Amino acid sequence: MTHARHRPLVGWSLLGIAAVHVLVAPALYPESLRSTWEAGVLLAVESDAVLIAERGVGFWYVTAGLGIGLLGCMVLAFERRGEPLPRGLGWGLLALMAWGVALMPASGFWAFAVPAVLALRRAPATRPSPTNVRGATP
Secondary structure, rough: OOOHHHOOOOHHHHHHHHHHHHHHHHHHHHHHHHHHHHHHOOOOOOHHHHHHHHHHHHHHHHHHHHHHHHHHHHHHHHHHHOOOHHHHHHHHHHHHHHHHHHHHHOOHHHHHHHHHHHHHHHOOOOOOOOOOOOOOOO
């Protein structure tokens, strides 16, 4: 059985957050996404000054989900190779969660606690020495 420490849980948790973010966008921002679609998608967000805010909210919500997914893929690749995650990843995710919760307490920002804590638990306490880094020469 694979030890839990070696499972790519941080990457998968970020990919889960990303998937939910993108999949619920049409339910949360139907008018925003519909307006963007009807305007032809390309250049649609800023094509009508009156609709920038309406179209922008859906655009940024989906874009944030895609960015989280990109981060999740990168972290998953590190985890699958058995490489340690930087401690800054966990602290950064906690900071992102704190920022989001401070501005929107009733939101999904709380979900970042899971990958943040997992990342901090898996990150090495100290930096690896140059002789321990793959490909480095002493």
